[in-house]
Structure formats: C-alpha cells, structure tokens
Amino acid sequence: MSAQTFVRLTGITKNFGGVHALKGVDLDISASEVVALVGHNGAGKSVLVQILSGVFPPSSGEIRVMGEPVSFHSPNDARHHGIETIYQTLALADNLDAPSNFFLGRELRTRFGFLDKRRMAEAAGKALADLNPSFTDIERPVRQMSGGQRQAVAIARAIHFDVRVLIMDEPTAALGPHETAQVSTLIRRLREQGIGILLVSHDVRSVIDLADRIVVLKAGEIVGTMTAAETDEDSVVDMIIRGRRREPADGSAP
Amino acid sequence: MNSIWPLAPGRLGGSRISPIWLVLVAVIVAAALVSDRFLTSYNIASVLQQGVITGIVALGMTVVLIGGQLDLSTGAIVMMAAVMALLIGPDGTLGITLAVVLPILAGATVGVVNGLAVYRAGANSIVTTIGMQFFLIGAVLATVSGRHVRATAIGDAFTALAQARPLGIPFPVFIFAALVIVLAVVMSSTVFGRHVYAIGGDADASRRSGVNVVRTGIATFAISGALAATSGVIIAALVGHLDPTGVGGYEFPALTAVVLGGTRLTGGVGRPIDTVAAILVIAIITNVMTILDYQYPIQLLVQGIVLTGAVAYYNWRGEA
Amino acid sequence: MSPRAQELFSRFFIKPPLVPLLILASFIPGFWSMGNMRILAEAISVDGIVVIGMTIVMIAGGFDMSVGAVMALGGVAAVVLLPHGLAVSVLAAGAFGALAGTLSGTLVTRLRINPFISTLAVMVMVRGAILAYTDTRPVVSLDDMFLALGEGRPVPYAFMIMVAVAITAHVWLNGRPWGRHVYAVGADETAAAMSGLRVGRLKLQCYLISGALAGFAGMLLAARLGTGSPIIGESTPLSAAAAALIGGASLRGGEGSVGGAMIGLVFVGGLVNAMNLLGVASYYQSMVIGGMLFALVVADGAFLRLRSS
Numbered sequence: 001m002s003a004q005t006f007v008r009l010t011g012i013t014k015n016f017g018g019v020h021a022l023k024g025v026d027l028d029i030s031a032s033e034v035v036a037l038v039g040h041n042g043a044g045k046s047v048l049v050q051i052l053s054g055v056f057p058p059s060s061g062e063i064r065v066m067g068e069p070v071s072f073h074s075p076n077d078a079r080h081h082g083i084e085t086i087y088q089t090l091a092l093a094d095n096l097d098a099p100s101n102f103f104l105g106r107e108l109r110t111r112f113g114f115l116d117k118r119r120m121a122e123a124a125g126k127a128l129a130d131l132n133p134s135f136t137d138i139e140r141p142v143r144q145m146s147g148g149q150r151q152a153v154a155i156a157r158a159i160h161f162d163v164r165v166l167i168m169d170e171p172t173a174a175l176g177p178h179e180t181a182q183v184s185t186l187i188r189r190l191r192e193q194g195i196g197i198l199l200v201s202h203d204v205r206s207v208i209d210l211a212d213r214i215v216v217l218k219a220g221e222i223v224g225t226m227t228a229a230e231t232d233e234d235s236v237v238d239m240i241i242r243g244r245r246r247e248p249a250d251g252s253a254p
Numbered sequence: 255m256n257s258i259w260p261l262a263p264g265r266l267g268g269s270r271i272s273p274i275w276l277v278l279v280a281v282i283v284a285a286a287l288v289s290d291r292f293l294t295s296y297n298i299a300s301v302l303q304q305g306v307i308t309g310i311v312a313l314g315m316t317v318v319l320i321g322g323q324l325d326l327s328t329g330a331i332v333m334m335a336a337v338m339a340l341l342i343g344p345d346g347t348l349g350i351t352l353a354v355v356l357p358i359l360a361g362a363t364v365g366v367v368n369g370l371a372v373y374r375a376g377a378n379s380i381v382t383t384i385g386m387q388f389f390l391i392g393a394v395l396a397t398v399s400g401r402h403v404r405a406t407a408i409g410d411a412f413t414a415l416a417q418a419r420p421l422g423i424p425f426p427v428f429i430f431a432a433l434v435i436v437l438a439v440v441m442s443s444t445v446f447g448r449h450v451y452a453i454g455g456d457a458d459a460s461r462r463s464g465v466n467v468v469r470t471g472i473a474t475f476a477i478s479g480a481l482a483a484t485s486g487v488i489i490a491a492l493v494g495h496l497d498p499t500g501v502g503g504y505e506f507p508a509l510t511a512v513v514l515g516g517t518r519l520t521g522g523v524g525r526p527i528d529t530v531a532a533i534l535v536i537a538i539i540t541n542v543m544t545i546l547d548y549q550y551p552i553q554l555l556v557q558g559i560v561l562t563g564a565v566a567y568y569n570w571r572g573e574a
Numbered sequence: 575m576s577p578r579a580q581e582l583f584s585r586f587f588i589k590p591p592l593v594p595l596l597i598l599a600s601f602i603p604g605f606w607s608m609g610n611m612r613i614l615a616e617a618i619s620v621d622g623i624v625v626i627g628m629t630i631v632m633i634a635g636g637f638d639m640s641v642g643a644v645m646a647l648g649g650v651a652a653v654v655l656l657p658h659g660l661a662v663s664v665l666a667a668g669a670f671g672a673l674a675g676t677l678s679g680t681l682v683t684r685l686r687i688n689p690f691i692s693t694l695a696v697m698v699m700v701r702g703a704i705l706a707y708t709d710t711r712p713v714v715s716l717d718d719m720f721l722a723l724g725e726g727r728p729v730p731y732a733f734m735i736m737v738a739v740a741i742t743a744h745v746w747l748n749g750r751p752w753g754r755h756v757y758a759v760g761a762d763e764t765a766a767a768m769s770g771l772r773v774g775r776l777k778l779q780c781y782l783i784s785g786a787l788a789g790f791a792g793m794l795l796a797a798r799l800g801t802g803s804p805i806i807g808e809s810t811p812l813s814a815a816a817a818a819l820i821g822g823a824s825l826r827g828g829e830g831s832v833g834g835a836m837i838g839l840v841f842v843g844g845l846v847n848a849m850n851l852l853g854v855a856s857y858y859q860s861m862v863i864g865g866m867l868f869a870l871v872v873a874d875g876a877f878l879r880l881r882s883s
Binding site: 053055074075076079085087089090091092093094095096100101104105106107109113114115117 | 439443444447449451454455458461463464466522523
C-alpha cells in the first residue's frame, strides 16, 4: 500500500431495513488527488459520503486511514482522522454567527474552560478573509448572510483543521457561474497543497475538468473508474446511465 | 462583541436589548400609578417571592426551549420535590442536606427520562412531558394517598432557606439571582451553552458538525428538572406543610414568561436574563390584579392572552 | 393468515391488546354485568365524541389541548342557557365549543402559532373565563328534559349519539373529497397547498369541528351529572390523545382513522373502568394514563426514526 493513500474503503455495504443502498464499494483517495464520485440520485453517493464522514457506520466493510483500520462513531471521529465534509446543505446552524459555526463541535476554550470567543473570532476571521477578502462583519447569524458567504463559512471550517481528505457534496449546485469558478480554483489550490478531495457531483462536465479519476456509482455499486484525462463527457454519461462503458462505434468489443 | 460579562446583550439573543425590558419598565410605572400599595417594601418583597418560585422553573424551561423543546412536566416536578422534601423530614444537618439534595436529584432524573424520550427516541416533547406530568402527579398523590403532607420535623436552617430575609430581601431571591448568573454564563460562555443554541437552531447540522445532540439535549431537560425541583424545595421550606393537589400549575406561567422573554418557540434564540424580565412582568401583573381583587380565574385568562400575544408578536417580528 | 386478517388481529390483540384486556377483565366480578356495561358506555360515549374531534385535528397534522376546557365550557353554557329552552341550550353548547375551536384554528392558521401552544393558550383562556363566570362553582340543573338526555335505556342516548357522530365522521373522512384533503394537509402541507387545497381553511374547519364536538360532549356530560362543572376535563386531552394514538393517529399528521380511534377509546375506557371496579385510586389511574401517553409518544417518535433512517 502506498503511503500516499490517505483513505481506503474496502467492501463497504449499507442496508436500510431490506434496502441495499451500497453493495460492496471499494474506493481509494490519495494525496493530491481529486476523485469525482458521479451517479444518479439514489445511486448511493450520499450514503457513501455519510459513511465516510461518520454520520452513520457501514453495515459491513472496512475503512482504513493512513493504512490503519478505523471505525467512526460520530462525525467528530472522522474529523479527528482528517476527513472533513462540506455538505450540499452546508450543515450550518442558521442562528449562530460565523465563528460559532466555524468552531462548532470543537470550540476553543480559555484556561478556565469557558469559550474563548476572542480567539475563535480572530481565527475564523482570518480564515474567512483568506478565502474571501471582502467578507466582513462575520459576527452575525449566518441566516443573514448571502449564499456565497455561507458557502465560504462551510468551506473555511472544513479546510482549517489539518484536513487530509476533503469531501465536497455537490459544492456548486447552489452557486452562480462566478462562485462556481471560485470553487474550481479552490479545489485546484487544495490539491496542490497535498489534500485528497472526493468530489460528489452530477455535473459531469465540470468534473472532467477538475478530477484526476472519475468513479461511477450505480445502484449501490461502482460500475467503472476512469482517468479523467483519457475520457470524455459522453463516455461518463453513458456509464452513469447504462452502467458500462460505451462500445466503440465500429462494434469491435475490447 | 466578545463580552465576558454574561449579562451584556450577546449576539445569540440579538444584539439589541430585548423589548421585554421596556415592557418591564412600563409595567412597573403602570402598577405604581394604579395602586399606591404596589411600591411598598412589603409588597415588593412579596412580588419577588412569588416571582422567583415561578422564575426558577422558567429558567430551566428557557434552557430546554433554546434547545428547541418544551418541558411541561416542570409543574409536577415542583410538586414532587416539595412533597419529597417534607417527607424526608428536613431536620438536622443530614436531614436538611438530604431534603435539599434528593428532590433535586429526583428532578434531574425525571429530566433525564424526558430527555431520553425526546432526544433518543425522537418523541414530541410537549405531549411526552404532559404524559410525564400526569404520571408524576399520580405517583406523588398515590405515595401520600392524596392526603395533606406535614413534615415530622423541620429544622430552622431549612425554613430559613425560604424565610430568611438578609437586607430585608427574601432569601430565595438570592438563590434565584445566583442561578440566573450561573445560567447566563453557562449559556453564553461555555461549550455546552453554545451547543444548546446550535441544536435549537439546526439539530441535523449540529450533529454533522460533531455536536453530541442527544447528550446535550438530555442535559437541558436534566437542568430543567433540577431547577423545577429547586423551586419545590423552596416551597417546602416556605410553607412547612402542604396539600399536594394545591401545588401545581407552575408550568403555564413559567412557559408564558419564557416565551414573553423572547425565547423562540422553535429554539435557537433566547437568553435566560430576558426570561427574568418577563417573570417580573408576570409577577407584577399578577400582584396588581390580586391587589385590585381580580382573582385566579381572571389571572388565568390574562396569562393565556399574554402568551398568545407574545407568540404572535415574536412570530410577526420574525417574519418581518 | 391473510394480510387483512393479520391487520385485524393486530388491531384487536396487539395494538392495542383490547381482547386480552377484555378477557382479563372478565375475572373482575361484575365487569360484564348490564350495570357496568352501561357505566362503561356512558363513560366512553362522552370521551368518544371528543376523541373523534381530536382524531380529525391530528389527521390534519395538529393537536387540540383545549378539548377538556371546552368540554367544561359546553357543559356550563348548556346549563346556564337551559331557561331559554332545550334546543337553545344544546345548540349553544356546540356553538360555544365551535367558537373556541375557531379561536384555536385562527391562532394556528392566521398567526401561525404552533398548534400545541395555540390550543394550550385557548385551554387556559377558556378555563379562566368559565371559572370567572361561574365563580369556580358548578352550575346545577333540575330540568327534566335536560336530565332525560343523559339517560336512555337500555342504551344511553349519549352512546347512540357517539356512534352516529363516529359514523358521520368516518363517512366524511373516507367517502368525501373533504376527508382526502384533510389527510393530504396532514401528510404534507406544502404539497397540499401546491395542489391547490385551501390549507388554512381546512385546518380551521378541523379545529372548529373538534371544538364543537367537545362542547357538545360537555353538554351530554352535564346532562348526565345534572351539573355543569367549570373544572371537569383536566385529563381529557391526555386520554383523548392516548386513544387517538392507540388508534393509529400520529403527531406527525396524515394518519389515523375514526375506527382505530374507537378501538383506542374502548381500550382506554375499559382500562379505566376495570381500575375503577378494582377500587384503584384515581391517582393510580392518572399514573397509568400519563405513563401510557408517554410510552405512546415515544413509540410514535421511534417509528419515525425507524422510517427515516
């Protein structure tokens, strides 16, 4: 096993009652790699994301982080292992301000055990300014912020804490073209910093530009893995729909 | 901004001073104008005395509601704790200690059961805690066979808990003030408090951010149970003997105060200190109505109107 | 067993264990006597009318905490207005109840206040108003016609009325578009509104019906007792909710049926009746009903979690 492999999933299954949402998924994510996970709604993408981010455990299968087998009982366990998630819904508590959301679940404390609001505000302010210099007045409920600002809060808190693997669940679904371009730039920058990224999307076009590998999930199974540089949009779409590679036009099967 | 001073308006409750404080000033002025008996020191002491018993209950319910749930079992917990304290026989150091500690532990335990039902099993908190209310009332009355409860012995140190008047102020007011300060600090400046606001704002987002929603939520109910029991112990110390069927109904004025104080019914917003202002408003209105000889039924009616008006006002302001 | 038979078995033996309860109750001397059956029928008929209203509100996704106070209101109004004639008195009980229900419905739909809080506030206001009006004392009636309404042999009139109300409600909920709409509103309010249903008006109607039925039930109770008491019905919301929940209604709305609620009603009523025959003190009954409601709501919530995960 290469030391570069941050996360390795082996034989992951998930059953809800009688429904087999995942039927044995194998997936690696390595340093400086953008892996795109594509597939229809209901293919099992979000179940896989939630297992990897510790929301619920798999029914069977193994998760290894840096070669060590791990089991996640809560999102904090996944975060302790450097796996951070940016959800499509952003998972922000709307009534809290940006620093509170930034540090939610891992608050900084003073020597006396109280919240260190000043340090949290400074750290969050700096992290947000890095991401978006025009972002001011962070100490108001995130409910009052724009979609882009809320997204910035969610991204900033995910990449602030020694992240090895960043899961991005439909990161551009709710954004305009300008903000989408910003997210693309960010993904490239994070990749250069050595972070492994799992990009969950059904926007195949943008995924081909950004990803190194494209993994297609269908009905709870991985039906194909492609190198982004060697494939095209039609092939990926075809695999999403039919669950197999498109036959070459001359009919000569590989 | 980053005030360490817990009573300063914080961001979580909105940076403005809650309008309830203006209402409080207006109510005090109006009360003084309506009755010349209102501003006597004896009457003010009596307002405070009444206010703090409901007020301690309301503080706990504020914490539960900031977490997004309601606790209507508090009235029955008050009754249970008062009866327990008297049955223990609060005399001697050990007796008094037990008579204070055991009811509060029992109240916290009831809170944990409520919390488990609501946060672990996902039960509707209002109906759950009403079920608990009737269960507790039945259990207490069954224990004492529906009869009047009189302590076998009551030590002076126990009655002093409710009846001592340092500086002319009833001792429960000091207990209340201490609890207010502690809770204000806990809610504004500790990780636990922050998590209560978070689960009240968005439980799912909090869970995904690594907040232990179940444990935090159960703790809010435990606090509410313990505080309601504290009120019960104070009542026991105040009266020394009681008819259990006559101790009850604290949950409704307390709920009215919590809502009037601006704690949002859906959770995530509110401050214990604002509940204090609302408690005083309700205590003063009740007091003036009593002075003017409007009896309990009319007071009940007015409370219902105040609750409806408060919810309607905050709903309207929230939407605007 | 066919699915249908399985469902029927479950309805009578497991959720709730009605038949086992009745078999066990057979060991209590006098349970199946004519006299006791009459007492049971009288007890469940008043509560039953309330349960039907509560069930309708719960199907629409609401809750009515005010039914006990509104029952007291109906009883007091009926007795007070008796001098104007029996018809006026009976109609007034329902009308006052409908008024209280309209108030609840208005708070829920217009001011968008949570139904529990709305009806809790109405409960307190109604209770305060009748306590003030009666000066906390029961009002007594010796009117023969009125008292006769509380009689009926061998079957109490109240029981026949309850059965008639239940059949009507069942037909309206299942056989008319209105009933489909109520289920739709309770299951998914947004979807119902987008399908063109007048959600606010439908919910208001449900609260109005619940209020009118509670007021009417209070009148029947007053006729049986010969008094309109301002303090009755404190635990009625609990037992009504318990019966509705046992009968398959859910606090999430969109579920429940009159038939199920009637089974729940007989179960709760039978349990209370058996406890009375055994001489169990009323506070133990309060424990049992409270504990049962607690358990039912926990089960209701746990079911939701099972389905959503």
